[in-house]
Amino acid sequence: MFVPLIDNKCCSKGPGVLFDRVNLTLGNTSILENISFTIDPGTIHCLIGPNGGGKTSLLRSLLGQMPHTGEIAISSPGPVVMGYVPQALDFDHTLPITVDDFMAMVCQGRPAFTGIKAVHRPSIDQALSRVGLTKKRKRILGQLSGGERQRLLLAQALLPFPNLLLMDEPMAGLDKDGGRMLNDLLMELKHQGVTIFWIHHDLKEVKAIADRVTCVNKGVLFSGQPGLVLSSQQILDAFSAR
Amino acid sequence: MEQQIVKPLSTRSEVICLAMMVVVVVMISGGVIAGRIRPNDEKVLKPHQLSAFRDLNSLEQGTFNDLYAAAMEINELHGTGDEEWPSLATLEDECMPPFVKDRVWKKRGRLAWEHRVPWSGTRHVALYLGVPRDAGSFGCFFLVMIHDHAGKRPGTETVEHPPCEIWHHDDVNVAFPEIVTDEALMVKGWKEVVAYKGEEEVQRLKGDGRS
Amino acid sequence: MNSFYDLIRIFCEHWARVGVLPESFQYAFVVNSILCAMLIGPLLGGVGTMVVTKHLAFFSQAVGQAALTGVAIGIVLGEPYTSPYASLFGFCILFGLVMNFTRNRTKMSSDTVIGVFLSISLAFGACVLLYVTGKVNMHVLDNILFGSILTINDTDMNVLLVITVICASVGLPLYNRMLMASFNPSLAHVRGIRVKLLEYLFILMITVITVASLKVVGAVLVEALFIIPAASARNISRSMKGFFFYSVTFSTLSCLVGVILPMELSIPVPSGGAIILVASVFFLATALIRMAGGRFKDAAI
Structure with a gap:
């Protein structure tokens, strides 16, 4: 069936996601501790944090590929169609x-x-x-x-065509044109009500595109609108905290 | 608004499914194997019979095998009844084991043969008794050749009695049997020797015999 | 089915007598082995593309070797030694499933787990074989190891046909999903593919195909027929279509030529060996084409 990429149903929003006290332990290692935040429907929500902070593990927990505890709930007016862009x-x-x-x-x-x-x-x-x-x-x-x-x-x-798009560092390896293409695509998808949750490192782009940002390093360090939470001090604390 | 809870990854179902699969495979394989195992196709021996393969020692087996082959020759020599039963001298002249006195004969206890042809009407009967002269683990052998020529028309042979039987007795002092019916021999302690043929071994190995 | 085979044999015998087919086609065992080759060739060629993609070459080798142990167990339990299929299938399936489970749970590297299981299976088989030699002539096991087209009967062909039909009807619709699962299990899972289940299913497929192919190719070499045609196809393919169909073609031709040529040239070699040698010729040829042909060249590093 032909599914138009640009479709005029721009008002129906994608699902929202709730992370409620999510913990993840693999072997004897604690990967995630007490993660709680929400992804609002139809928004672009970025996940940032230092390497090894548990970002990919959190994303994969949302995909049901990790033995997490706590609750991850997806609320949607209709069926959830998930699109996933892995890291590699x-x-x-x-x-x-x-x-x-x-x-x-x-x-x-x-x-x-x-x-x-x-x-x-x-x-x-x-x-x-x-x-x-x-x-x-x-x-x-x-x-x-x-x-x-x-x-x-x-x-x-x-x-x-997804209504929930999950991406793990999609910009990796993309050149300038590629980055621009991706940004345009994300805005297009957002306009169509798709909920986008993605892991990214470029804080400048996060500030430019994301509606909300959450910083994770085992636990949630901060979460909110990029303009408000992405101050230099907070970023410094986040990426130097262990 | 539909809400779905994301289920965490669990390996429990993998373990359960694998365990079930193992059980199913073992049960099916076991069932098929049990169904394909053929009961031992070796002949079930009657109390008055003994197996040439299992119950005779190697020297006696040799004597039995030679006697079995000789019985076929004797059968041929006798033919349709026009020929006489071959005498011991004839068989020795023909160098037919186990009648010929060669080194093998000496090793197998130096059997002394006696030949009798009792008269029994239309049935031609020849008897050959071999008694070991050497002490040792050798028994006596008794070859019974019976040809029933009554009412025979060419092409309609119905032999009620096999043309030859070989009997064995552990006692070397046993007398020459006067009556050669099965019952009479059994009563005197004789045991019929039953050969184990190649087809039976093939069937035992291959199961249904169809490869 | 047996009367269908008889019909084919009668036709081949007739054509051989009138000179349309080689003289050797007068013999039933030759026709049987050709029929088997025409089933095994496409099957192993097609599945081989997946084995190569999933890097399961060593795995299929281990299953092939486990067949020897399966036969020994079957003989001990009393199965007919010319067709101990129940114990063969049973043991090899259990072997494959447990090996895959261990690979998943221990997170050890594939080759370590497979190496351990292969060693255990061979050691166990060696012990059981000593007992078995008292019951049967050990040369029976040569047939299992290297194939014996002389002993192929209607039962073997029926088993092969059933397995081919099952694998084709299961494998073809699931081909894309199995391939996807080997590319990125995480992505495959998101796309609704049951990665673990397909993994076990594929293991099962390799196992039953290996067992069914024993009489033609032999346990030791059946893995080679999974790998070599697919590797040859990889040398000269520019797409999945080419990869798959070249692999099937090379595999089928290897089986047919490997069966017919030794008979026509009166070379007394086991069928398995001949088939693999023919497949190797294809591999060498395609490797040379790849090395020499500009459009097939890749960067060296």
Whole structure:
């Protein structure tokens, strides 16, 4: 079914997410302690923090891939359609899988080696065009640059069209054009009511785009509007705290 | 407004499913294996019979095998009844074991053979008794050849009695049997020796015998 | 099905007598082995693409070796030694499942876990085999290790056919999901793919295919037929389509040529060895093409 990327239903908002006293322990190591904050529907919410602070673990807890305790609740007026952009795509670079093959693999039930099904072609074409990969669709994944692979991950996250988009450092490897493309895409998605939760390091961009920001380093250090909470002192404390 | 709680990752279901799968596989495999195991296809021996493979020692087995082969030859020599039963001298001249007195004969207890052809009407019967002269773990062998020629028309042979039987007795002083019915021999302590054939071994190994 | 096989054998015998087919096709065992090759070739070629993608080559090797232990156990328990399928399937499936479970739970590297299990299986098999030698001629086990097309019967072909149909009907619809799960399990999970279940299912598939292929290729070499055609295809493919279909083609041709050629040239080699040698020729050829051909070149580092 053709799913327009730009769709006029800009008023229906995506789900909201509540983290309520979430803890995560792996082995003897405490990864997250007493995490509580909310992601408002239809907003862009950024997660920042120092390396090893538990950001990816928190994101994966939301995906149900961690043995967390506490509650993570997703509230939505309708069914939740989740899109996820992982940090990296780990694969054997010598495998002869093209961009088209990859998109066929994620979108359709028919085996990817039979090619893209006609019914999925328009939406795949649009997604690839949106992330600027149309000219690279016959390229093998191993021959793409890191940034191009990131764009590909973004493209797959848009099919089916999500109302909750989760991204783990999507800017990694993207050049200036790529960064601009992503920013435009995020604003477009926000305009369509998609709730976006993403891990990011560039505080300047966070300030520019995000509606709310939460800083995590095992526990929540601060959470609120970027303009208010992202003062120099707080950032310094957050990234030097252990 | 729908609310869904994100379930934390749990490996419990993996453990349970795997355990169930193991049980299912073991049960199915066990059931199929139990169904495919064939009961031992070796013949069930009657009390008056003994197995050539299991119950005779190696020297006696040798004598039995030779006697079995000789019985076939004797059967052929006798033919349709026009021929006489071969005498011991004939069999020795033909160098037919176990009748020929060679080194093997000496090793196997130096059996002294006696041959009788009792008259029994239309049934041709020949008896060959071998008694060991050497002391040791050798028993006596008694070859019974029976051909029933009554009412035979060519192509319609119905032999009620197998053409030959080989009997064994542990007592070397046993007398030459006068009556050679199964019951009479059994009463005197003779035991019929039953051969273990190649087809039976193949069936035992291969199960249903169809490879 | 058996009458269908008989029909094919009758046709082949007739065509061989009139000279359309090679003379060796007059023999039932030759036709049987060709039929098996035509099933195994596409199956192993297709599944091999997944084995290579998921880096499970060593795993399939371990399952192949476990087959020897499975046969020994079957003989001990009283199964017919020419077709101890119940113990073979049972032991190999248990072996594969438990090995995968251990790999998941201990977080040890794959090759360590597989190496440990392989060693345990072989050691256990060696002990049981000593007992088994009292019951059967040890040369029976050569057939398990290296394949024996001479002993292929209708039962073996039926088993192979059933497994091919099952694997194709399960594997083809799940192909994309299995592939996705090997790329990024986290992403696959978000897309609604049951990663763990598919992993176990794939292990099960490799195991049953390995067991079904024993008589044609042999336990030691069946893993090679998973890997070599797919590796050859990888050398010259530029897309999934090429990867899959080249792999299937190379695998099928290897099986057919490996079965027919030794018979035609009267070379007394086990079928498994011949098939793998033919597959290796394809691999060498494609490797040379890759090295020489500009469009296949990648950066060295």
